[in-house]
Amino acid sequence: MDSVTLHREQDKDADKQAKPGRLVDQVLVELQTDIIRGELAPGSKINEQDIAQRFGISRGPAREALQALERQRLVVRAPHIGARVAHLTIEELNELYQLRSVLEAMACELAAKNITPEQLAKLKSLIKTQQAALASDDPYFQQQGDVDFHYQIIQASGNRHLQETLVGGLYHLLRMYRFQTSNRNRPVEAIAEHKAIVEAIAGGDGELAALLMRRHIERGRISTENKLKAMQQAEGLSSLNQ
Amino acid sequence: MDSVTLHREQDKDADKQAKPGRLVDQVLVELQTDIIRGELAPGSKINEQDIAQRFGISRGPAREALQALERQRLVVRAPHIGARVAHLTIEELNELYQLRSVLEAMACELAAKNITPEQLAKLKSLIKTQQAALASDDPYFQQQGDVDFHYQIIQASGNRHLQETLVGGLYHLLRMYRFQTSNRNRPVEAIAEHKAIVEAIAGGDGELAALLMRRHIERGRISTENKLKAMQQAEGLSSLNQ
DNA sequence: CCCACCAATATTGTCAACAATAAAAATCCA
DNA sequence: TGGATTTTTATTGTTGACAATATTGGTGGG
Numbered sequence: 001m002d003s004v005t006l007h008r009e010q011d012k013d014a015d016k017q018a019k020p021g022r023l024v025d026q027v028l029v030e031l032q033t034d035i036i037r038g039e040l041a042p043g044s045k046i047n048e049q050d051i052a053q054r055f056g057i058s059r060g061p062a063r064e065a066l067q068a069l070e071r072q073r074l075v076v077r078a079p080h081i082g083a084r085v086a087h088l089t090i091e092e093l094n095e096l097y098q099l100r101s102v103l104e105a106m107a108c109e110l111a112a113k114n115i116t117p118e119q120l121a122k123l124k125s126l127i128k129t130q131q132a133a134l135a136s137d138d139p140y141f142q143q144q145g146d147v148d149f150h151y152q153i154i155q156a157s158g159n160r161h162l163q164e165t166l167v168g169g170l171y172h173l174l175r176m177y178r179f180q181t182s183n184r185n186r187p188v189e190a191i192a193e194h195k196a197i198v199e200a201i202a203g204g205d206g207e208l209a210a211l212l213m214r215r216h217i218e219r220g221r222i223s224t225e226n227k228l229k230a231m232q233q234a235e236g237l238s239s240l241n242q
Numbered sequence: 243m244d245s246v247t248l249h250r251e252q253d254k255d256a257d258k259q260a261k262p263g264r265l266v267d268q269v270l271v272e273l274q275t276d277i278i279r280g281e282l283a284p285g286s287k288i289n290e291q292d293i294a295q296r297f298g299i300s301r302g303p304a305r306e307a308l309q310a311l312e313r314q315r316l317v318v319r320a321p322h323i324g325a326r327v328a329h330l331t332i333e334e335l336n337e338l339y340q341l342r343s344v345l346e347a348m349a350c351e352l353a354a355k356n357i358t359p360e361q362l363a364k365l366k367s368l369i370k371t372q373q374a375a376l377a378s379d380d381p382y383f384q385q386q387g388d389v390d391f392h393y394q395i396i397q398a399s400g401n402r403h404l405q406e407t408l409v410g411g412l413y414h415l416l417r418m419y420r421f422q423t424s425n426r427n428r429p430v431e432a433i434a435e436h437k438a439i440v441e442a443i444a445g446g447d448g449e450l451a452a453l454l455m456r457r458h459i460e461r462g463r464i465s466t467e468n469k470l471k472a473m474q475q476a477e478g479l480s481s482l483n484q
Numbered sequence: 485c486c487c488a489c490c491a492a493t494a495t496t497g498t499c500a501a502c503a504a505t506a507a508a509a510a511t512c513c514a
Numbered sequence: 515t516g517g518a519t520t521t522t523t524a525t526t527g528t529t530g531a532c533a534a535t536a537t538t539g540g541t542g543g544g
Contacts, residue, residue: 058499
């Protein structure tokens with residue numbers, strides 16, 4: 001009990017911003033980041049008690065965070081057994097991208113109809129930011145820009161169920177694949193493709209935007225698949241040596 | 243999730259009987275049914291303590307059940323405020339069916355490639371069952387058959403993310419709309435359309451199956467939309483009289 | 485009468501302890 | 515020794531109590 005109070009007092013001062021919200025929300029983002037970056041390794045067990053101790057909270061909110069992570073496909077839970085970080089497999093990558101391609105193509109078609117001038121301006125400025133960020137050569141920063149690009153189009157679709165399905169259900173797992181494969185995502189080409197997609201949306205040509213998005217995503221899938229294959233091959237070899 | 247849990251009939255007399263598994267699983271199916279059938283009215287507040295008392299359990303599992311219902315879009319939750327049964331609106335109906343159409347069309351294309359002989363046989367027998375059930379004139383029984391039909395095609399797609407998105411995320415809300423609009427779903431025509439879809443899948447023509455599915459779903463949407471409009475109009479009139 | 489403010493109530497959020505179950509370790513027997 | 519069985523331990527599932535917050539109802543001033 002004292003540790004909780006102490007932890008909160010610390011939060012107010014420096015460590016993290018004062019968060020008036022629920023503990024589960026504060027814990028969730030940190031666990032998300034840890035899983036996506038692989039600091040919690042794929043397949044590794046996540047203990048409710050450990051999470052609780054790490055954050056100085058009780059098992060209640062920790063358990064709820066794990067349930068939220070399950071919803072986001074980042075962990076797999078089984079009754080009486082517990083939670084494990086999701087495995088990254090080539091089969092699942094392909095299934096995930098197959099679904100993502102269909103959904104984001106849909107988002108493009110809707111965005112071409114429904115996008116607001118503000119959203120369009122934001123998309124265009126995002127492209128400019130990405131072009132400038134190319135010089136930074138920071139893969140995480142670049143990936144963030146890519147994620148934002150797709151996120152903005154999803155928002156512009158105006159379909160709340162589509163938004164919730166993609167952002168709430170698939171996108172975190174997607175980020176996990178891309179981060180852990182160290183996927184630079186062909187930065188130069190990707191930005192050019194982004195630009196073409198935005199232009200199609202701006203011109204109201206949803207069919208073209210959807211086509212370009214499908215191709216864009218397929219190229220990303222191939223790139224990620226190759227990286228993952230190489231990683232898993234290396235992993236297999238190293239495990240033979242033990 | 244499998245077809246049994248999707249539409250299991252609750253045993254009304256099993257309050258104190260043998261309870262396998264976790265409390266949240268037992269509570270969840272009953273709450274699902276109550277919400278889908280409107281016994282918990284759309285927009286009504288759901289109190290954690292009330293749920294706990296009703297099922298003779300503590301607030302912990304009751305709370306987890308509400309979180310699961312939120313994932314299924316059947317309730318909307320807000321921090322420190324609580325859970326309410328989802329509202330049925332025409333706008334959301336359209337967004338939901340728009341997404342569903344895209345996803346089930348995708349399921350058809352995949353099913354045409356990946357369906358197993360056993361799954362195909364099950365689909366065909368389902369059609370025969372539905373034709374026989376037409377005589378029964380029981381709308382709930384007929385709807386179950388329709389749900390099963392779509393469920394089987396989703397399973398036959400072989401894409402686990404697609405399955406989870408549709409069955410775990412959208413399908414319960416879909417059932418809610420269809421049940422509460424008392425939608426008979428044009429039984430005679432619907433079964434004919436089902437048959438055509440199965441034949442296209444059996445023939446390996448995913449493109450045709452997807453096209454037929456989109457049309458089938460669009461017809462269902464129109465039917466449901468009309469019913470919902472009539473209901474909301476009646477509701478508006480009656481509320482004027484109070 | 486209405487609006488702002490404050491007190492009382494109800495509900496959600498959090499916690500620590502206990503129970504039930506699965507995993508791990510130890511034991512026994514062939 | 516090896517495999518099955520029992521015991522032990524660790525982890526999840528569940529509970530009731532307490533804390534924090536939102537809602538409701540009341541009160542006073544304009």
